[in-house]
Amino acid sequence: IVQHEIKPGSVGVVVLNFKKPILSVACIRSLLIQTYPDLAVLIVDNDSDDGSVDLFRSEFPEIPLIESKSNLGYAGGNNLGINRFLEEAKEFIWVLNNDTVAPPDTLQHLVEASQANPQWGAAGSHIKALEEPQQTLQMGGGRISLWSGLNRAIVNSADLPGLNYLTGSSLLIRAEALREVGLMDENYFHYWEDVDLSFRMRKGKWDLGYVSKSIIYHHSGGSLATHSPRAAFFFSRSIVRFCLRNLPHRITPILISTLLRICKALVNLRFKIALSVLRGVWQGIRRYPQAYTNQ
Numbered sequence: 001i002v003q004h005e006i007k008p009g010s011v012g013v014v015v016l017n018f019k020k021p022i023l024s025v026a027c028i029r030s031l032l033i034q035t036y037p038d039l040a041v042l043i044v045d046n047d048s049d050d051g052s053v054d055l056f057r058s059e060f061p062e063i064p065l066i067e068s069k070s071n072l073g074y075a076g077g078n079n080l081g082i083n084r085f086l087e088e089a090k091e092f093i094w095v096l097n098n099d100t101v102a103p104p105d106t107l108q109h110l111v112e113a114s115q116a117n118p119q120w121g122a123a124g125s126h127i128k129a130l131e132e133p134q135q136t137l138q139m140g141g142g143r144i145s146l147w148s149g150l151n152r153a154i155v156n157s158a159d160l161p162g163l164n165y166l167t168g169s170s171l172l173i174r175a176e177a178l179r180e181v182g183l184m185d186e187n188y189f190h191y192w193e194d195v196d197l198s199f200r201m202r203k204g205k206w207d208l209g210y211v212s213k214s215i216i217y218h219h220s221g222g223s224l225a226t227h228s229p230r231a232a233f234f235f236s237r238s239i240v241r242f243c244l245r246n247l248p249h250r251i252t253p254i255l256i257s258t259l260l261r262i263c264k265a266l267v268n269l270r271f272k273i274a275l276s277v278l279r280g281v282w283q284g285i286r287r288y289p290q291a292y293t294n295q
Contacts, residue, residue: 005089006175011111012040012085013094016077021052023219024098025059031096036107042084044068046077073189074168082183086175093178095171095194099219101130102170109214110172121177121206122198125170125214137218140210141166144195149243149253150260151195157212166208168194170216177206185241187287191231192238199246229276236261236280237287254281 013031017024024043031041044066045053056065066080078095085093092111096102106125114123124140142153143162154163171194181200184193198208236258243253258281265274 006091007089008091010038010090011092011094012042012090013096014042014044014078014081015096015098016044016046017048017052017098018046018071019048019050020098021055027098027100028060030102033104034107035104036111039107042081044077044081047071075184075188075193076186079183079186091175093173093175095168097169100169101217103215106214106216109211113209113211114172117209119207120209121201122166122171122173123209123211124166125216126212127167127169127216127218130217130219133217138167146247147249147252149239149247149257160210163210165195165198169218177201180204187241188238190234192242196242196246229272232273232276233280236277237284240281240284
């Protein structure tokens with residue numbers, strides 16, 4: 001990461017797309033009407049083959065576009081944009097899911113709160129369901145059990161003291177913190193990379209912030225089909241790496257979370273899901289042995 005003189009108050013937002021151009025267009029349009037003035041938008045396409053790039057060039061000819069030559073996953077794709085903004089010396093980088101829509105004052109609240117709390121390495125928004133706007137999906141993020149490895153989204157303000165990770169759906173990251181703890185871990189192809197980054201922030205003595213006035217509307221299951229074998233595989237593979245790198249008991253949470261997810265799949269007669277969980281865990285154990293010592 002090249003060090004440059006930071007431009008105070010500047011924000012770069014990364015919108016990562018993979019074969020979901022219609023969702024991405026709605027997200028980008030909401031960014032173009034943000035009240036916060038010093039905002040630069042960057043589109044990163046993760047090697048889509050569905051005409052996404054042509055659509056972006058037609059709809060947003062003024063917005064820079066990075067075309068990845070392969071699908072780098074969530075962490076790898078976002079890191080392309082994050083690196084660009086670190087080189088441009090932005091003070092903050094806003095990682096925003098492409099299946100979200102941001103009201104005009106979303107970023108304004110995020111930046112103002114982050115500037116008032118310089119100890120925050122990253123800050124999250126109040127995530128609501130796009131289809132049911134009164135439904136809270138997450139208040140910034142959630143909590144991971146150190147023993148079971150199970151994650152629980154925080155949806156009640158009374159539980160906020162227990163927040164120990166922020167969701168990547170809307171994540172305003174301080175560039176200084178990224179330079180200290182590093183970018184998203186690209187060994188996570190999908191899932192848990194935002195949790196891993198949050199834990200590294202906290203290990204680096206940075207705090208995590210939640211801004212209730214910053215609202216994001218999230219399209220449920222827009223990026224990767226929920227409850228699919230593919231999602232179960234990536235989720236399971238990634239949780240292995242996360243537990244090995246970040247949790248003190250390591251093997252125990254892997255075993256508990258795996259057994260619970262397999263039992264749930266079998267009870268619901270979703271045998272392909274159960275097999276995908278096993279495949280993901282097995283590949284994670286084979287793929288990430290270095291994580292035992294990579295702390």
